[in-house]
Amino acid sequence: MSEDGFRIRRLCLIGVGLIGGSLSxxxxxxxxxxxxxxxxxxxxxxxxxxxxxxLDSYALDPADAVRGCDLVxxxxxxxxxxxxxxxxxxxxxxxxxxxxxxxxxxxVVADARAELGAHFPRFVAGHPIAGTENSGVEAGxxxxxxxxxxxxxxxxETDASAEARVSAMWRAAGAExxxxxxxxxxxxxxATSHLPHMLAFALVSHLSKMSDQDExxxxxxxxxxxxxxxxxxxxxxxxxxxxxxxxxxxxxIEGFQHELQEVAEAIRQRDADALxxxxxxxxxTRDQLKHL
Amino acid sequence: MSEDGFRIRRLCLIGVGLIGGSLSxxxxxxxxxxxxxxxxxxxxxxxxxxxxxxLDSYALDPADAVRGCDLVxxxxxxxxxxxxxxxxxxxxxxxxxxxxxxxxxxxVVADARAELGAHFPRFVAGHPIAGTENSGVEAGxxxxxxxxxxxxxxxxETDASAEARVSAMWRAAGAExxxxxxxxxxxxxxATSHLPHMLAFALVSHLSKMSDQDExxxxxxxxxxxxxxxxxxxxxxxxxxxxxxxxxxxxxIEGFQHELQEVAEAIRQRDADALxxxxxxxxxTRDQLKHL
Numbered sequence: 001m002s003e004d005g006f007r008i009r010r011l012c013l014i015g016v017g018l019i020g021g022s023l024s025x026x027x028x029x030x031x032x033x034x035x036x037x038x039x040x041x042x043x044x045x046x047x048x049x050x051x052x053x054x055l056d057s058y059a060l061d062p063a064d065a066v067r068g069c070d071l072v073x074x075x076x077x078x079x080x081x082x083x084x085x086x087x088x089x090x091x092x093x094x095x096x097x098x099x100x101x102x103x104x105x106x107x108v109v110a111d112a113r114a115e116l117g118a119h120f121p122r123f124v125a126g127h128p129i130a131g132t133e134n135s136g137v138e139a140g141x142x143x144x145x146x147x148x149x150x151x152x153x154x155x156x157e158t159d160a161s162a163e164a165r166v167s168a169m170w171r172a173a174g175a176e177x178x179x180x181x182x183x184x185x186x187x188x189x190x191a192t193s194h195l196p197h198m199l200a201f202a203l204v205s206h207l208s209k210m211s212d213q214d215e216x217x218x219x220x221x222x223x224x225x226x227x228x229x230x231x232x233x234x235x236x237x238x239x240x241x242x243x244x245x246x247x248x249x250x251x252x253i254e255g256f257q258h259e260l261q262e263v264a265e266a267i268r269q270r271d272a273d274a275l276x277x278x279x280x281x282x283x284x285t286r287d288q289l290k291h292l
Numbered sequence: 293m294s295e296d297g298f299r300i301r302r303l304c305l306i307g308v309g310l311i312g313g314s315l316s317x318x319x320x321x322x323x324x325x326x327x328x329x330x331x332x333x334x335x336x337x338x339x340x341x342x343x344x345x346x347l348d349s350y351a352l353d354p355a356d357a358v359r360g361c362d363l364v365x366x367x368x369x370x371x372x373x374x375x376x377x378x379x380x381x382x383x384x385x386x387x388x389x390x391x392x393x394x395x396x397x398x399x400v401v402a403d404a405r406a407e408l409g410a411h412f413p414r415f416v417a418g419h420p421i422a423g424t425e426n427s428g429v430e431a432g433x434x435x436x437x438x439x440x441x442x443x444x445x446x447x448x449e450t451d452a453s454a455e456a457r458v459s460a461m462w463r464a465a466g467a468e469x470x471x472x473x474x475x476x477x478x479x480x481x482x483a484t485s486h487l488p489h490m491l492a493f494a495l496v497s498h499l500s501k502m503s504d505q506d507e508x509x510x511x512x513x514x515x516x517x518x519x520x521x522x523x524x525x526x527x528x529x530x531x532x533x534x535x536x537x538x539x540x541x542x543x544x545i546e547g548f549q550h551e552l553q554e555v556a557e558a559i560r561q562r563d564a565d566a567l568x569x570x571x572x573x574x575x576x577t578r579d580q581l582k583h584l
Contacts, residue, residue, distance in 0.1 A: 188507060192499070201555070201570065202555055204574040205573060206544075206547050206551040220484040220581070228578055228581075229515075235575055238567070242558070243559075246560070249559060250560060256494060260548075263490055267534045267538045268538070272531055275535070282496040282500070283526075288509075289520075
């Protein structure tokens, strides 16, 4: 039990990838969870989840998985969340609290509203701002959320005690919990996460089409390595982020293209002052983020 | 003295920033250099160079700095190289070998051809594929070049023994030396270094103009941190790279913008298959570079 008396009797984890797996390991390490039952489409992942100690049992039918649980964490890619909600809604216990970990919140809240019926007030949308470029049941580790932020985006109907439970869960996992409106969350994340991922994927993709690509990658140094690491992220997750947060992302891509076009124009004009000022100002901004 | 008998009697280092400073420290650690004399525009940097042990002496006049040296390394930003060549050419000793460390080679070779006169055959253009986002005399460290590649781009007139000396110098500093044509070097580096830097600078610049920029940066996570670290690089260096390698860079920016536009179009059309395939293919390419 944690200091503030928070405890999960029976946790249902739907999806046992990097985020779900790490959360379970963190909660077990914190000693705040009794039994963890897993569900995923791939039974092999569930077996590995047991071997790695992040699950105590598993169920192939989501209805069986959620039965008798007091907390359900849906940690699948965004595109799988609505069918999961539809499958579990009729089988949720009274008072059960439901949350998710998706990187975009508007679609998830809409999916929950459409599918969870009377349970909707106990659904608390959440997003841990943490991750690595690795994915799958082997990728999780208990320390992933330590000192990282988790953003909750409750809506008008959201039950305060449900939000308090989800908040306590993340604090037990080592995270710092904040709240934000759904729209604001989706805009902030499009800027700091979704757009950078698009740029990294597009850069690798563009270079891979060049005639001398083998050699090009051979001479890539540290900056390139850091810059493109996130292009190793899960393609299903990123497809779903694009579909879920397309509007905010398109606006940012357009703004970025405009910025890059101005740089290209300065290069074409050999405008040394404009180039210097562009780099100086960006460096100044980035230097202020050294704590990152 | 190194195993193959390589030794620099008196090295002149023009520019004492990250690359020049690290090279001097590496050569001293390897025990292959007698005396290192520095020159830079900022005397304070030269004093710090002596304090940090990367210089044995310094000269405020480049003519004095090169006098009696058997090797001169020009480690200034690209835009300062031509005036340096002009200033030192009349004062170089017979047989002195000259090299540089610039990130683009066509302009440097043209500058050397224009200014070095009879010394041009002993100029060997070079580029260590190594660096950090830090700059200045405090940033250097002896291990920077270990197991990193250095590309030399000799031309038809280049003296083979001069090339052999520059190659031996970099091997003594721990690097692996390769050769490439000037044009090919500039294209490869535009792809793997210059374009990624443009994207990182442009991303930080674009986000810093958003109305909620403070909060945006507050929620930036690990991926963003790695992705934008290179936007802390020296603005003078990058201004000069843009001016020196503009043609190759513009071609790459254009290609990248086209690639990003295709992604934007797939998001707009909600084309799940095209998005998945784009991310899957980029991830596959990047995963093959895990050794980076």
